[in-house]
Each structure stands twice: as C-alpha cells, then as structure tokens.
C-alpha cells in the first residue's frame with residue numbers, strides 16, 4: 089500500500105525519497121504561527137478599530153495571510169497544463185545496452201533509479217477535463233546517479249510539425265480561439281483544422297489524433313514514445329540512433345468517443361483519479377522501456393528521414409528491443425509542490441544519451457528551460473525539492489530569485505587558485521558529459537530539407553494498419569471534428585488533403601460533412617501496413633484493475649454478489665456494488681450487502697463492465713429505476729461486457745425494451761454478443777466467470793453492432 093499520509097512510517101523508498109523527506113513538513117502536533125514563527129491565538133477576525141470599525145494596517149497576520157493567498161497562483165504550463173504524476177523506479181533487465189550507451193541507469197541491472205512521471209493532456213487548461221480528444225504527454229524524470237535525465241514524450245510516436253519554429257503557430261491554432269476563448273480543450277474548431285489544411289506535414293499526426301489513441305482508457309494503458317530520433321553514445325564514442333518506446337503491461341486501451349465525452353462531465357478527473365486509485369490499492373502501473381536502434385551507417389537506409397519527427401520507424405523494419413521496467417508505486421504528497429512544480433527539459437541528458445539534428449528537438453532544447461523561468465519565477469527552480477538531482481550538484485551559479493543554498497567561500501569562477509581549484513573540471517568519458525562529435529557544415533539558410541517532403545505515405549501506413557472498427561472510429565472522429573468547423577472551405581481543404589492519404593477515407597469523411605468527395609486518388613495508396621500500429625494487437629489476458637459494476641437493490645441474491653466479488657477480486661479486477669441509494673441493501677435471505685456507491689452518483693462510463701445478479705425483488709426495483717436501466721443500456725452501447733445471472737437477465741430485457749434495442753421496423757436489435765448469462769442463483773458458475781473475464785480482457789466487444797442503439 090502506498091504511503092500518502094504526512095508522517096513517515098517506513099524506511100526511504102530510494103535516494104530521491106530520502107532527499108525529499110528533508111523537505112516534508114507535517115502539521116501534526118504543531119500550533120499556528122505566522123511565516124516568521126510567531127504563534128497566534130486568533131485567526132478569524134482582523135484587527136479593527138472597534139467592533140464595527142475599519143481594519144487596521146498594522147495587522148501583520150491578516151496582511152501576510154491575504155498577501156500569500158493573492159500570490160498563490162503561478163502561470164500554468166503553456167501546453168500540457170492539465171496533468172497528474174507519480175513516483176516510481178526504473179530498472180534495466182540486463183546490461184546488453186552497454187554496447188551502445190554509457191548511461192549507467194540503462195545498463196546496470198543492479199540500479200533502481202528513482203523517477204517521477206507526469207502524464208498530461210496538451211491543449212486544455214489546468215482545470216479542464218481529462219477525457220478530451222487530445223495527445224497525452226508522458227514525461228519521466230530519472231534521478232540518476234549521473235544527473236537528471238528527462239524523457240519528455242507523448243502517447244503518439246509522431247508530431248504535428250517538423251520544425252520547432254512552427255510550434256507557436258500550431259499551439260495558437262489548437263488552443264481556444266483568441267476572441268472568445270472557445271472551445272476549451274478541443275481540436276474541433278476552425279482554427280485547428282485551418283492549420284491542418286495549410287500544413288500537410290501535420291496529417292500523419294492528425295490520423296493518430298483522430299484515432300482511439302486520443303481517448304485513453306487510462307494513463308496506465310497508454311504507450312509512450314520519445315518521438316524524436318535520439319543518439320546513444322558508447323564507451324568508444326560511437327553513436328547509434330535510438331527511438332524510445334514505453335509499452336504498458338496492461339495493454340493499450342481506449343474509451344469510445346461518446347463515452348469519453350460523457351465521462352468528461354461525470355468525472356472530469358477520470359484519468360487522474362484512475363492513476364491515483366490504482367497506486368493507492370497497490371496495483372502499480374508498469375511499462376517496459378524498449379528501444380529501436382539504427383547504426384549510423386544506416387542513416388539513409390529508409391524512405392524517410394530519421395530526423396523528421398513526423399515519421400515512425402515501422403517495427404517490422406527495426407524491432408523494439410526490451411531494456412527495462414518502469415513501475416510507478418507512490419502518489420505525491422502535495423500536487424502543487426510536486427506535480428505542478430516539476431520542470432522537465434529535453435536537454436536534461438546524461439552521459440551516453442545525446443541529441444540529433446531533428447529541428448523539432450533542437451527547438452525544444454531551447455524552449456523547456458526558457459518556459460520554466462516564467463513558470464517557476466527565476467533561474468533557481470532546479471533547487472525545488474521535486475527537481476533536485478540525487479547526483480551531487482556543484483556549480484558556480486549564484487544569486488537569483490529564490491536561491492536556497494548558502495555557498496561558502498570567495499570564489500564562484502573557474503579556474504581559481506584561491507579555493508584550491510574547486511569545483512574541479514574534468515573526468516573520464518562516460519563519467520562526464522561530452523557532446524557527441526559530429527561534422528557539420530552548410531550554408532546559413534531557411535529551408536525545409538527535401539527529405540522531409542513526403543507527408544502522406546506514413547499517414548496512409550497508419551490508416552492501412554487499422555482494424556475495421558478502428559477505421560470506423562477514425563472516420564467518425566473526422567466527421568465530428570470537421571462537423572464543428574464553420575468555414576466550409578476549411579472542411580473541403582481538409583478532405584482534399586485526405587485524398588492524398590486515402591481516397592476512400594476522404595470520401596467517407598466528405599459524405600458526412602456536406603462537402604465534395606474527391607474525384608480520384610490524389611495519391612495512390614501504397615497498400616503497406618504495420619500491424620504493430622493497431623491497438624487491437626496489444627490485448628492482454630489480464631482483467632487486473634478493470635472496474636466492474638454489480639447492480640443491486642433490496643432482495644438481491646446475496647450469495648451471488650459475494651461470489652462475484654470474490655471471483656473478480658481473485659483476478660485483480662475491482663468490483664463495486666451499485667445500489668439505488670448509499671449504504672447497504674438487504675439480500676433475499678435478509679443479510680446485509682454493502683453498497684459501494686449509489687447508482688445516481690456514478691455512471692456506466694466510469695466502469696469497464698456491468699453484472700446484474702439475480703433476486704426477483706432486486707431486479708424489479710432496478711427495472712423501475714431510470715438510472716439503473718440507462719446504466720445497462722449505455723454500457724451496451726459502448727460495447728462493454730455485460731453479465732446477468734438468473735432473474736438479472738430480466739433487467740436486460742427491460743433495457744432492451746426501453747428503446748435501447750428496438751429498431752425502426754420494430755425488430756429487436758440487441759444481439760447477445762458480449763452478453764454473458766447464467767441461470768443460477770447462489771453461486772457463480774466457473775464458466776460464467778471465465779467467459780466474462782475473457783471478454784473483459786478483450787476490452788470491448790467490438791463485434792457487437794451498436795449502430796442502432798440510442799446513445
């Protein structure tokens with residue numbers, strides 16, 4: 089169980105935790121003071137001239153209290169403002185990577201490096217909802233013995249633009265429009281799609297953004313990517329190109345769009361809460377770090393440029409090789425001090441990891457330090473507890489807002505003789521950072537490399553690699569987003585661009601948004617695919633941490649509920665009994681069944697699956713409750729696994745009859761796909777549990793046709 093209380097009852101988890109402990113404070117047993125340590129015995133009324141008189145300026149306590157409050161906000165991140173984070177550790181499996189890099193935290197299997205990982209959305213402001221259609225940030229700070237290394241990635245392996253100078257344009261286009269600040273945390277508006285139409289290099293990333301990747305079920309079920317091609321450097325100074333991949337051990341899974349929109353209202357903290365709760369219950373999220381390695385001699389072996397961040401290296405060409413395991417196992421104590429004040433920077437590298445000339449990465453190496461200066465108020469932010477390395481820090485940098493250290497001595501320069509030459513400069517390769525030596529020459533020009541010009545091939549590769557249901561989701565997403573664009577010519581321009589990716593896709597989108605479908609393929613689709621790009625290939629056999637709602641009212645079969653709880657918990661799923669009101673329900677044999685929540689305080693979109701146990705009275709009561717019936721109907725609509733036992737099956741019929749499943753011609757529409765039933769009370773047959781679990785492990789019942797089911 090993670091410790092989130094304020095008092096420490098355990099040994100430090102790791103070197104970073106030990107260091108953080110020196111900064112933690114605990115109000116237990118203390119009395120209230122001012123910031124100067126002066127105790128006060130009255131904090132409810134300001135000092136005033138008489139009972140009904142004016143407040144006095146000399147009330148330093150009131151002034152201090154209000155002044156601090158007035159200054160409690162710092163600028164939110166200009167992008168990735170909304171996020172959540174956790175501590176953990178990274179450990180390599182073995183030392184094979186030592187042939188390629190001198191970075192010890194990646195090559196010494198005895199090292200467990202402390203980390204903090206922050207996940208985020210990109211466009212929304214700090215208070216926006218979690219489940220919006222957006223890219224997700226996946227940033228990890230490794231507090232290594234050789235200094236801090238930050239891997240500041242996303243859950244999609246490519247980016248919208250090729251050169252960092254376009255970033256302000258891109259972000260201005262996707263953010264709320266400047267006249268009325270509408271819409272919040274959405275790309276479904278004119279300026280974003282105008283940008284896309286004008287900037288075809290964004291198309292590959294836009295395909296990812298319209299895919300299910302943009303609505304993750306959980307941060308714990310997301311892949312992560314370093315995006316750029318980076319460079320490893322080994323003990324001989326030899327470089328190797330590298331792409332970083334994070335693979336979640338629970339598989340990569342998403343919400344469906346209708347569900348995501350509803351979850352944004354039912355629980356705006358959906359992803360944040362999920363991460364927090366999983367860690368609290370000891371179900372620590374885990375990812376495998378993998379690398380794709382390309383020898384420098386193969387720099388030009390691909391039909392795209394390795395320096396172009398709008399391209400992937402298909403895994404079928406260069407396999408992802410496993411390196412080690414990231415485990416997140418502790419929640420922060422204080423959101424502001426830790427999650428808000430953490431400062432990531434792509435240029436925080438350690439010996440053995442270096443940059444390439446990817447023009448997006450080069451710009452990031454400027455931007456991330458620069459942005460912290462305004463966000464965290466000056467050049468000493470690396471001394472904030474969350475940002476401090478565990479490696480020894482000795483610089484000649486002094487002064488500046490918020491300096492926390494008291495540097496002794498008379499020298500703050502090198503070389504010096506007065507202070508014995510300290511801090512000394514030097515060390516061996518592998519121990520100190522030495523920039524990779526690369527011969528560079530060229531004219532001073534503003535020009536995009538010709539090798540960056542193919543905007544469409546990999547967008548088509550992505551499209552071709554999707555399963556049928558994933559393709560359907562992409563088409564619907566384009567229709568939804570472009571359907572919110574007022575300028576018809578922008579809609580048309582985007583469709584015309586899509587014709588370069590795939591003419592059928594362009595036509596399907598055009599037909600949904602009232603613009604002209606393309607007359608022919610602007611570019612013939614090359615027909616290639618990369619199976620690794622489909623999320624459906626990531627399904628695991630586990631149902632660990634999946635939330636299963638058990639609907640119950642008075643008269644429920646108590647033994648069934650108990651057996652369900654046990655069977656699901658045994659498989660590490662999270663069963664919750666939902667009742668018509670909080671507290672408990674009386675079972676058919678008059679025992680008490682604890683209700684975890686009242687149905688009207690939650691919604692089906694917050695659960696992965698639902699089961700209705702038997703008990704005639706319980707089912708009758710549920711059938712008479714709109715929330716309960718809707719809960720079931722909506723779960724069905726969102727392709728979730730549904731289970732029903734004995735009389736519980738009648739609630740399905742009620743939900744079907746409620747219009748859920750009656751088509752215009754009066755036929756029953758609901759199929760039994762993904763509906764698992766058993767006729768018994770008092771026990772839960774093994775076959776029922778096995779089938780239910782295997783459907784749930786598949787995440788969703790995609791073979792179920794829900795098109796005619798009302799949303």
Ligand code: HDE
Pocket residue numbers: 165166167168171206207208224225226227240241242247251252253255313314315316397430431432448449451452455456457459460
């Ligand atoms: Fe960022 N990005 N970015 N970005 N980015 C920031 O840094 C920027 C890019 C990413 O949890 C900012 O501290 C530029 C790619 C993440 O704190 C800022 C360019 C990728 C986070 C910034 C990019 C990312 C940020 C805002 C184009 C995926 C959140 C606040 C040249 C590989 C980190 C801050 C956290 C945050 C600039 C492009 C990921 C302004 C100029 C590509 C995960 O510095």
